[in-house]
Amino acid sequence: MSETLIENPVRPGSIAAVATPPLPATEERKGLTKKEIAADHPTWCPGCGDFSVLALYFKLIEKRKMWHEKITTIAGIGCSSRFPYFVQAHGAHYIHGRALPFASGISLSRPDLHVFVFGGDGDAFSIGGNHFNHTARKNIKMTYCVMDNWVYGLTKKQTSPTSPLGFKSKTDQWGAVDYPINPMKQAIAAGATFVARTTHTNPNHVLQMMEAAMDHDGFSFIECLSECVEFYEGAFDASNPRKGGVFNEVPKSHDVSDELEAYKLAGADFPGYFGIFYKNNKATKNAKETEIQRNMMEKVKGLKDWQILQKNFDRMK
Numbered sequence: 001m002s003e004t005l006i007e008n009p010v011r012p013g014s015i016a017a018v019a020t021p022p023l024p025a026t027e028e029r030k031g032l033t034k035k036e037i038a039a040d041h042p043t044w045c046p047g048c049g050d051f052s053v054l055a056l057y058f059k060l061i062e063k064r065k066m067w068h069e070k071i072t073t074i075a076g077i078g079c080s081s082r083f084p085y086f087v088q089a090h091g092a093h094y095i096h097g098r099a100l101p102f103a104s105g106i107s108l109s110r111p112d113l114h115v116f117v118f119g120g121d122g123d124a125f126s127i128g129g130n131h132f133n134h135t136a137r138k139n140i141k142m143t144y145c146v147m148d149n150w151v152y153g154l155t156k157k158q159t160s161p162t163s164p165l166g167f168k169s170k171t172d173q174w175g176a177v178d179y180p181i182n183p184m185k186q187a188i189a190a191g192a193t194f195v196a197r198t199t200h201t202n203p204n205h206v207l208q209m210m211e212a213a214m215d216h217d218g219f220s221f222i223e224c225l226s227e228c229v230e231f232y233e234g235a236f237d238a239s240n241p242r243k244g245g246v247f248n249e250v251p252k253s254h255d256v257s258d259e260l261e262a263y264k265l266a267g268a269d270f271p272g273y274f275g276i277f278y279k280n281n282k283a284t285k286n287a288k289e290t291e292i293q294r295n296m297m298e299k300v301k302g303l304k305d306w307q308i309l310q311k312n313f314d315r316m317k
Ligand SMILES: Cc1ncc(C[n+]2csc(CCOP(=O)(O)OP(=O)(O)O)c2C)c(N)n1
Pocket: 077, 078, 079, 080, 081, 096, 119, 120, 121, 122, 123, 124, 127, 149, 151, 152, 153, 154, 155, 160
């Protein structure tokens, strides 16, 4: 972790660690190559859509000249959530559905990093559904890329919250009866300030969405269709021109600041649209907390630890 030690302004005489600002790109410090970023050999099934997403994340790192100490990749549990294992940098394969709270802590404490979270539809919208809503509404700066394959892959074919009606799985042998959630509608309604949709079969588009999400100052959400060739083969053929489908980009006339229009776009029947549906520049929780901390530090300037404590006790009398 890259940090600088300074005298703690709140506790004179003690030392505090502050995040070091990103190093400027210099001639001496070259960007990483794919070989330097790639860690373990991915253990996904041959043909799994997740390979493309990983390859494009590597491309993003190369293109944006990020260095190891500035790359943070967080995930929950699932096939897609194995992601951080395959990236040679800081990261965590965390608890199922709990990637976002973990990522929130990193984002709020390390303003010099951009946190990326990857995971599956089950991780995001079943067990992690509550965290998704709250992280979105708090507008915590990070990029969350949900690799949606409409199924639980790791646990070998159970119905997920995005599985379509009628999908036959180990948990719905006669076909799914529960109405699926619409990730785009869910993200917009929850308050995400950047909402985009892409598919692993269109690499240029995935990279474009990742770059735009990374540049957004707030909670950026990408639904990336990523086919599970083992348990839901052909699920997204209708969105792939190479399989006779259509890839419809969000119309150029679409106003990304119009929440209602974004919601309408999200309601289109599959294969729907691809691109940025919604974008809004609300203040982040990161900015608000920084402001609160700055004000508090100003109030206790010059006081010793015990004096700050005493002030608190006095206030409670
Ligand atoms: C607390 C907890 N409950 C259940 C599981 C079992 N489990 C592991 S991954 C998973 C779902 C994976 O589906 P998804 O998030 O869509 O990822 P995919 O494998 O499809 O990429 C489940 C139910 C677990 N690991 N931990």
